[in-house]
Amino acid sequence: MPAQPMNESVIEVENIVTRLGGALIHDGVNLSVRRGEVTALIGGSGTGKSVLLKEIIGLLKPQAGMIRLFGQDVWNVNESGLMALRRRFGVLFQDGALFSSLNVEQNVALPLLEHTKLPPDECLELARLKIVLAGLPVSAGIKMPSELSGGMRKRAALARALALDPELLFLDEPTSGLDPISARAFDRLIRLLSDSLGLTVFLVTHDLDTLLTMVDRIIVLAHGKVLGQGSVEDLRKIDDPWLRDYFSARYSEEQA
Amino acid sequence: MAEPALAVSREGDQTIVRLSGQWTLAHLSSAPVLPVMLEGSLVMDGSSLAGLDTSGAHRLISLLRQSGIALETVQMRGMSPKASQVWALVADRLRLTEGAESVKPQGLLYQIGLGTAESWHHLTGVTAFIGRVVTEWLGLFRRPGAFRMKEFTVQLESVFVYAIPIIFAMLFLLGVVFAYLMGVQAQKFGANIFVVDGVAAAILREISPVIVAILIAGRSGAAMTAQLGTMKVNEEIDALSVLGLSPYGVLVLPRILALLLAMPLLVFIGDVAGLLGGMLVAKTQLGIEFSQFWDRLDSVLKMKTLLLGLFKAPVFAVFIGLIACRMGLSVSRDARSVGANTTSTVVQSIVAIIVLNAMFAVAFSDIGI
Secondary structure (H helix, E strand, O other): OOOOOOOOEEEEEEEEEEEEOOEEEEEEEEEEEEOOOEEEEEOOOOOOHHHHHHHHOOOOOOOEEEEEEOOEEHHHOOHHHHHHHHOOEEEEOOOOOOOOOOOHHHHHHHHHHHHOOOOHHHHHHHHHHHHHHOOOOHHHHHOOHHHOOHHHHHHHHHHHHOOOOOOEEEEEOOOOOOOHHHHHHHHHHHHHHHHHHOOEEEEEOOOHHHHHHHOOEEEEEEOOEEEEEEOHHHHHOOOOHHHHHHHHHHHHHHHO | OOOOEEEEEEEOOEEEEEEEEEEOHHHHHHOOOOOOOOOOEEEEEEEEEEEEOHHHHHHHHHHHHHOOOOHHHOEEEOOOHHHHHHHHHHHHHHHHHOOOOOOOOOOHHHHHHHHHHHHHHHHHHHHHHHHHHHHHHHHHHHOHHHOOHHHHHHHHHHHOHHHHHHHHHHHHHHHHHHHHHHHHHHHHOOOOOHHHHHHHHHHHHHHHHHHHHHHHHHHHHHHHHHHHHHHHHOOHHHHHHHOOOOHHHHHHHHHHHHHHHHHHHHHHHHHHHHHHHHHHHHHHHHOOOHHHHHHHHHHHOOHHHHHHHHHHHHHHHHHHHHHHHHHHHOOOOOHHHHHHHHHHHHHHHHHHHHHHHHHHHHHHHHOOO
């Protein structure tokens, strides 16, 4: 933590090539994410954002290229190395992916019980801490996932992603399916956690407001490659039809 | 260096707790305990702290609480900006975890009440379900064009065609076993030929209908519940309703009717398979030639034995279909419920088959057939 330099790359993706069912999804994707940064990956539907996310977290193997997390090649470590790597990051899946047979507390406590030697009581207390850190009332802990609203489900899933105190957090469309108020609150929560816990955050999103309010750097994926990266201002300068359409509607309103 | 540690010293009337090492989740299992004896104001010194995360901060705050020290009175010094941010966040939010309820095991009375309420709910649900299915079915007479022929044939294929090999193999083996066991007894009395009577009556009247029904309940009933349940979870059932299509007309009726048609056919195939198995054993073990077996069968087997077995099949089919579709549509929106309802379909169907079969046995003997 403090000993490590802040400009160190946490995620490095080099020349990724992916083919799915004959279609070329990625044709040489290169990107890197520095420690402590909140980075967003955007792109049109079908440009392989979620696929890239799955490749980075070691769920889907790319045809060619290299992915390094914390300096280790994800696709070239043994099983135990991958497991150790996975304990250092948390993932928030799009629909939460909470285990429906466990209540919220048990969902959050599960990784703690499995991967630490802490006594069960302390695991449960830590789970409750994570639940309130994710912005849920502690009384939500004994609810089953099917009893939660969409926004609460996301927060519960965030609590589970934070359970092992990861250094890196992956979010797959964190604000999709949330109303604008909940979505902005969720953005603020992620920013707060990122700032106060020193989390590196990598998110896939469609939400322009998220980009405008909480993201340090944006990476645009198009035509199988990284089209550009930087702030919203930087991306405005890129001449690409999709990017122009993406920014034009909302951004002109903001300027007016 | 890496292990979390703390050292307590005194400076005047202040107690200094000096933290060192990694106070992070990965190193926590070996964290020390705070000495109980603490007096005066407490200062926490984090100048040699190597790392602090939310779990570490939680452990420290728990230690302070166990020693009866109010968090507000603790002074901090020498903490890195990052560590103090983590500390502040955890100290702030931890207050919110107070008053957490745990899941209380409910008493016997509660369980009985819950069970009664659920049974009542189930009963009204079944009644409403049967009512809907019958209404839809009657509606087909007015508008035969509304019948989903494609879904019906698809279901018939999976319920009937693909079930033929397993039904044939199972009933053939049961015919073999039954003829063999009867043969052992019959040989003692030199009554070999009567094995034919026994095998024919048992297979056609009882074994084939019941075993076929149980196999279909496990094979097709479970599949129907799982499929309809997953569609319910995916909101496909709601989508059908909104598009102006009745899930009962589109999904339930074709399934029940496919079962209704498939079951008697499968029972007949089972009859043939069982008799073939019996014939094989009769020849190898008892020396009864196929022609002898056939002659005997022709003279003792009455048409009504076959028809009784075939008559039971559609009754079983209706029960399996109703149970499977009803359980499928009553899935709640989670994965566990799909599993629970699928299990329930198989159990309910098998119980229904056995009970119905017993009722048939009593009824048939009462009316003398």
